[in-house]
Structures are given as structure tokens and as C-alpha cells.
Amino acid sequence: MPNGGVIGLMGMKKKMPNWVSCDLTLMGDVDNISLLKRDLYLPAIVVDDVEHKLPLVSFDTLNKGINLNPLQSCCSRTISDLFFGHEFITENMMLNQLVGCKWDFGMFADAFDSNTFSFNTPWSPPDKWIAWLASKYDVDLELKFCNTEEHEGGYIIILNSTIYFYSSEYAEFKRHFYRSLEEMQEFEDNIFEYSNLHYVDCLTEATKWPKTREEYLNNNLVNKLPLKEYLLDLIF
DSSP states (O other): OOTTTHHHHHTOOOOSOOEEEEEEEEESOHHHHHHHHHHHHSOEEOOOGGGOOSSOOOSOGGGTTOEEOTTSSHHHHHHGGGGTTOOOSOHHHHHHHHTSSSSOOOOBOSSTTOOEEEEEEESSOOHHHHHHHHHHHTOEEEEEEEETTTTEEEEEEEETTEEEEEEEEHHHHHHTTSSSHHHHHHHOTTSSOOOGGGHHHHHHHHTTSOSSHHHHHHHOEEEEEEHHHHHHHHHO
16 A cells, blocks of 8 residues: 555645645444543643553654643544554654654544544545544544645545545535535635636536535545555555
8 A cells, every 4th residue: 555545545646735624523333432532532741652641642752741632633642552662754754654644633523522523634634544543443434525725525434344435526526515506616616717618618517426425425436445454554
């Protein structure tokens, strides 16, 4: 598996930094979801690796001893304990290898009882991070992501120990969120990048795009792998 993560799997172009909008939904066993949410919500202090204080051991050695609020440094909170003893040249290299994006990140949730979290990541969605989450906490996950700058969007879904990758152009990805093409054009005016002369041609093309989430997933599966196989390829 290429180190490019989901970018490599999908054949998507990886350019200079653009923020990717992500929504992560936790699914599956209620008790396992509660354990994951506990590690995300509890206040924590970044500590030295040898102390093994949970729920947080930071990837970032420069910030040891700093108090962190809930839902901040989410990668460190959840998976850093899986990699004690691993040495990496830089934090950025480590995060790319283990998480799938350049930096650790914070998340937002409407309420504690919500199982959906929103956040932004640099360059690419954190496909590797959610794979480790699914394995460590034994949960199913759905990550919805879109990068408007690169006109890309899709889903990464982990269900029953299989990871599924879905991807398309941003406009096609957004089509199934709207009741009509006119509504889509009104709210997503930047997606077409056509002059008025090409607007009709664009809407004609858009009639072929999926109108429901189910149709989108049926038409845009790029790859699927057993979760264990995907994780093994990340390590070796």
C-alpha cells in the first residue's frame, strides 16, 4: 500500500496544502463507542512516553507537559499508545505514516451524546487514523470528506472489519445533498468554474450524477480491503 494513504488508493492528486473538511461518525457497539469518546473528551496532560499515562501520550515531543482541552490533539489521545518504541525522523513524517495527514488536529461535536464529529485536516483525510481507531476500539466508522480547493470528495467507511474507499469530483460528491440542480448551483456556485455559456452544458452533465447517498456509494467505490491487511501494509 503506498504511503499516500487514501490519496494513493484513489489516484487523487496531492498538491500543496489545502484543508479537507471531515465528518466522522462512530457506529457499532455502544460500550466500545463510549470508550473511544472517553479518550476524546477527557482533559489530559501531555506526558513523557515512559510514563504511559492515559488517555494521552503526545506525538509532539516539543509540547510535553502542556494541558490539553477535550477534543484537541485527537490522534495523540487515541492511538499514540500503539506506537511506543517507534522512532521517526520528524513529527510530520510520523503523522503522515500513521495518520494520513500532516498534523494532529482538534474536533468539534454538538454534544457529548453525539456520535458525529467535525474537523479539518491538511492535504488529505486521515484514513490511517480511522483505520487504527476501528482496530483499537473495535468500532465501525464513516468518514465523509471534501476538499473544495482540489474539487474532490468522498467517503471512507469501515464496516465489519473491511475498509471501503469512495471518491469523485467535488461537484458529483455534493450532488446527492441537494433537492435539485438549481439548489446545488445556488449554494455551491464555485464548483462549476464555467462561464455562463457553459452553464447549461454543466447542468446537463450534472443530471447524470447520483441524487442519493446510496446511489453515490454504488457508483463511486474505488477500493476495498480487509482492515487487517490495510493496517499491516502501513507498518511493514
